[in-house]
Amino acid sequence: MAYLKNFGVILVGIVACVGLSPVAPELMNPYLFSILMYAGINITLAVSLNLVNGLTGQFSMGHAGFMAVGGYVSAFLTTEYLSKMNPGLPAGLNEIVLFAAALYAGGLASAALGYLVGLPSLRLKGDYLAIVTLGFGEIIRVLILNIDAVGGARGMPGIPKWTNFGWVYAIAFISIITVRRIMASRHGRALLAVREDEIAAEATGVNTTRYKVTAFVIGAFFAGVSGGLFAHFLTYLNPQTFDFNRSFEIIIMVVLGGMGSTTGAVVAALFLTALRELLRPLQEITRLDFRMVIYSLMLVILMLTRPNGFFGTKELSDFGPFRRFKRDALKDAAAADAPAEGARG
Amino acid sequence: MSAPLLEFRDVNVHYGAIHALKGISFSVEQGKILALVGANGAGKSTTLRAASGMLPISKGGVYFEGRKIDGTRADRLVSMGISHAPEGRGIFANMTVEENLTLGAFLRKDKSAIAPDLERVFELFPRLKERIWQNAGTLSGGEQQMLAIGRALMARPKILLLDEPSLGLAPQIIEKIFEIIVKVNETGTTVLLVEQNALLALEVAHYALVLETGKVVAQGPSRKLLESEEIRKAYLGD
Numbered sequence: 286m287a288y289l290k291n292f293g294v295i296l297v298g299i300v301a302c303v304g305l306s307p308v309a310p311e312l313m314n315p316y317l318f319s320i321l322m323y324a325g326i327n328i329t330l331a332v333s334l335n336l337v338n339g340l341t342g343q344f345s346m347g348h349a350g351f352m353a354v355g356g357y358v359s360a361f362l363t364t365e366y367l368s369k370m371n372p373g374l375p376a377g378l379n380e381i382v383l384f385a386a387a388l389y390a391g392g393l394a395s396a397a398l399g400y401l402v403g404l405p406s407l408r409l410k411g412d413y414l415a416i417v418t419l420g421f422g423e424i425i426r427v428l429i430l431n432i433d434a435v436g437g438a439r440g441m442p443g444i445p446k447w448t449n450f451g452w453v454y455a456i457a458f459i460s461i462i463t464v465r466r467i468m469a470s471r472h473g474r475a476l477l478a479v480r481e482d483e484i485a486a487e488a489t490g491v492n493t494t495r496y497k498v499t500a501f502v503i504g505a506f507f508a509g510v511s512g513g514l515f516a517h518f519l520t521y522l523n524p525q526t527f528d529f530n531r532s533f534e535i536i537i538m539v540v541l542g543g544m545g546s547t548t549g550a551v552v553a554a555l556f557l558t559a560l561r562e563l564l565r566p567l568q569e570i571t572r573l574d575f576r577m578v579i580y581s582l583m584l585v586i587l588m589l590t591r592p593n594g595f596f597g598t599k600e601l602s603d604f605g606p607f608r609r610f611k612r613d614a615l616k617d618a619a620a621a622d623a624p625a626e627g628a629r630g
Numbered sequence: 631m632s633a634p635l636l637e638f639r640d641v642n643v644h645y646g647a648i649h650a651l652k653g654i655s656f657s658v659e660q661g662k663i664l665a666l667v668g669a670n671g672a673g674k675s676t677t678l679r680a681a682s683g684m685l686p687i688s689k690g691g692v693y694f695e696g697r698k699i700d701g702t703r704a705d706r707l708v709s710m711g712i713s714h715a716p717e718g719r720g721i722f723a724n725m726t727v728e729e730n731l732t733l734g735a736f737l738r739k740d741k742s743a744i745a746p747d748l749e750r751v752f753e754l755f756p757r758l759k760e761r762i763w764q765n766a767g768t769l770s771g772g773e774q775q776m777l778a779i780g781r782a783l784m785a786r787p788k789i790l791l792l793d794e795p796s797l798g799l800a801p802q803i804i805e806k807i808f809e810i811i812v813k814v815n816e817t818g819t820t821v822l823l824v825e826q827n828a829l830l831a832l833e834v835a836h837y838a839l840v841l842e843t844g845k846v847v848a849q850g851p852s853r854k855l856l857e858s859e860e861i862r863k864a865y866l867g868d
Contacts (some may be wrong), residue, residue, distance in 0.1 A: 471736070478722055478733050485720030485778075487684060490708030490737040490785060598724065 291466070298458045306451030318450075322518055324558040325453035326511045329460045331538040331550035333507035336464050338536065339545035339598075340473075341500040342480030343407060344415045348508050348535045350422030351395045353527035355509020357435055359391030360444045360516040368445050384447045388456075388513040395509025396502045403501035407494065410483075422532050429524045440523035441516075448518035456514060457551075460507045464547050467503070476500055480545070541587060543594030548601040553594070633696040635660045635820050636681060636712075636789055641700075642689035643676050650676045652844040653690065658789065658837075663811070663821040665835035665852060667828040667865060672841040674824040675717055678791045681822065682714035683707045695788075709737045713787030715778040717794045717824075723767030727758055730766050730777055734784030744784070751780040754810055772803035779810065789820040796827050808834050828865040832856045840865065 310318050334348045367383040374382060406417040435441050467473050475496050478486035487493050516522050538557055542549025560583065564576045634657035643651040651673045658664045666674045679685040681692060683704040692700040699707060704714075713734075722730050731751060735744045752759040755776040761769060766777055775795055782790055792811065796804040804827070812834050815821050825831035832838055832852040840848040840861065848861060855861050 474725075474729065474733055475736065477725060478736075481722035481724055482720045484684070484716050485722065486733075487704045488682065488708070488714040488716050488720065489733050489781060490705045491733075492703065492705040 295459070295462055298462070299455045302454040302458060303451035305454070306449050309450040319518075320558060320562050322448070322450065322453050324555050325450075325457050326514050326518070327535070327538060327554040327558050328457040328551050329453075329507055329511040329514070330535045331542065331554040332457070332460045332464055332547055333504045333511075334535050335539045335542070335545065335547060335550040336467070336476075337500050337504040338539050339543075339550070340464075340468060340480065341476045341497060343497055343501065344411060345418040345501065345504070346415050346529070346532050346536065347402070347418035347420075347422035347425075348504070349527040349529065349531035350418075350425035351399060351505040351508035352512035352515065352531070353422075353425050353429060353524070354398055354512065355388075355391035355395040356512030356516040356522055356527070357391075357429055357441070358394040358509070359387040359513035360441055360522055361435055362387045362390055363447070363517065364441070364444055380447055384452070384517065387517075388452075388510050391513040392506040392510040395512070396506035399502045399505025400498065403498045403505075404494075407497040407501060419529060419532070422527070422529055426524050426527050429527075435522075438524065440521055442521050444516050444520045444522065446517060446520050448514045453514055453518075456507075456510055460510075461547060461551065463503070463507075468547075472496070472499075537584065541584065541594050543596035543598060545598040546594065546596035546600055548599070549594050549596035552596070556595075633693075634658055635695060636822065637693040638677070638681075638690070639693065640690035641677075641680055641687050641692060643673075643680055643685055644688045650844055651680065651687075654841075654844070654846055655690075656839055656846065656849065658820060658822055661815070661818060661820055662836040663815050663823060663834055665831035665838040666822070666824045666841060667826070667831050667838060668841035669865075670826075671843070673844040674841055675793055676844075677841070678714065678793050678822065678824050682712055682791055684714070705737065708785055708787075711786075711788030712791065713782040713785045713789070714791040715782040715793060715795070718797065719771075719774045719778045721766045721769075721774050721777050721781070723765065725766055726763050727766055727769070727777060728762050730781050731758075731784050734781035735786075737785065747784055747786065751783055754783075754813065755780055772799050772807070775799060775803075775807055776810070779807070779814075783814065783819070787819060789822060790814065792821060792823045792825075794824055794826060796825060796830065804830065828861075829856075 309321070313321070330348060330352065334345065337343050337345045363383065367387055370383065371379065402418070402421050406414060406421075409417055429435060430438050467476070475486070475491045478489065478491050479493050479496055483493055534557070538553040539550055541557065542551070542553030561576070561580055564579055567579065568574055568576055637657040638654050640653045640655055641651055642649070642653055654673070654677060656664070666677055668674055676685065680687050680700070683699070683702050683706070687700050691698050694707075694710060694712065699710070722733065725733070731748060732744065735747065738744060757773055758776055758780060761773065766774065769777060779790075779792065779795065795807050795811065799807070808830060811821060811823065823831055823835060832855055835852045838849065838852040838855050839846050840855070848855065848858070
């Protein structure tokens with residue numbers, strides 16, 4: 286039952302996002318709409334990076350690299366093959382199936398790469414891991430810069446504009462639910478144990494390498510999918526988009542939201558995406574581009590006043606009226622576990 | 631006589647160029663407490679880490695119930711029955727006492743037996759029960775050490791490896807912890823105890839090893855070692 290209820294929540298969420306899809310662009314001007322779309326893509330990026338950096342405690346700085354891989358793989362598939370294909374489904378459905386396949390392929394490619402990079406590098410800790418992942422992100426960017434089939438430095442134009450509001454927010458929603466479900470399980474507790482004390486985690490029987498790599502791979506998958514969303518929204522890809530500044534942006538969202546808080550990652554992704562745009566009118570007054578200076582200053586002030594980020598390690602379910610839901614969720618989890626254990630013996 | 635529960639045969643460990651254990655051999659009998667004593671850097675903790683699979687050994691062999699276990703992953707060893715309470719307690723500070731303890735049973739398949747075991751740990755450490763919802767980081771040093779031992783016990787180990795359980799604790803608390811170690815041993819759990827406080831360790835242990843710069847320099851029933859003039863001079867400050 287609990288399983289069905291969760292499935293129901295996911296279904297309702299996705300249907301709501303898709304249902305809003307044709308309405309959303311009508312409600313606001315195109316500029317506002319594009320900000321909303323980038324914010325949604327950033328939510329997926331921040332939530333998935335939070336799984337690695339915040340919840341598992343492995344400081345990765347290569348998220349833009351995974352995003353690039355997913356973006357390029359899915360964009361290459363759609364422009365070269367999928368947009369010319371016709372599986373013979375009704376008109377609207379064609380595009381949906383093909384886009385889903387392309388996004389999935391991008392995510393998988395990114396996850397596979399995450400596995401390859403993660404397996405050797407997650408033996409490293411702290412600063413060393415950060416540097417290795419930073420280097421990895423740059424390698425990806427330079428490699429793409431030199432692959433002529435995807436346009437190299439000229440970039441990759443003519444990607445079909447398949448991303449819409451429904452895709453972006455449905456996927457953001459799925460990423461949030463995925464991370465929440467993981468964290469509510471014993472696997473989630475193992476990830477937290479790795480973050481808290483790796484030696485102690487190992488001593489209690491957690492296969493730390495496996496859990497770190499798994500978190501890394503799941504993070505890479507969602508980064509790849511959001512890369513695909515990004516590519517099919519902008520309809521143009523350029524390797525410069527995925528430089529380390531992009532990785533830092535996502536890290537800032539995670540840190541500002543609170544390392545280890547999914548709620549924080551979502552709020553910070555929305556807030557920071559909006560803030561950069563809200564500061565734009567300032568430029569017209571000052572006649573100089575102080576926008577990024579002010580943006581950075583605000584980050585400094587925010588971190589000084591709230592060193593643990595907006596939410597620390599807390600979630601929405603830890604606050605006032607929302608607490609009830611958490612208790613229900615715990616009860617559900619217990620109820621779901623009990624019969625399953627009996628069956629296992 | 632049956633095979634010893636845990637056996638080290640000529641075990642060597644290197645940290646890079648440093649030769650930390652230089653051929654250590656000993657065995658721990660089922661149901662006993664074995665103490666490893668010695669000064670800083672003698673290789674006591676290294677021996678424990680080699681036993682729990684956290685360090686690769688460079689030569690020799692570690693045997694558990696007659697099976698060679700060196701090179702086996704640490705999490706496998708936990709499910710085989712080797713539980714390690716690492717030095718400096720190593721508790722999960724941002725998790726509650728209960729979460730810490732249930733993580734101790736992470737690998738167990740017999741989920742229905744976990745709740746009674748939790749009760750047993752609370753019987754040993756009533757203080758932990760009072761603080762069940764508290765974050766482990768807010769516990770006192772002694773309580774954290776209790777939690778580390780309790781968590782290790784939650785894996786239902788055949789052998790419990792304790793690394794410096796007295797570290798940084800008040801004498802009164804240390805006494806309590808050692809009383810509990812004896813109690814745990816009386817219920818059938820074998821204990822391998824590393825301790826700088828040699829006098830205390832020798833008092834509770836059945837058998838003891840004295841390590842010095844990676845070698846065993848003396849061993850025997852702990853009562854004999856307590857009586858030995860040399861040992862008293864070197865390690866007990868007489």
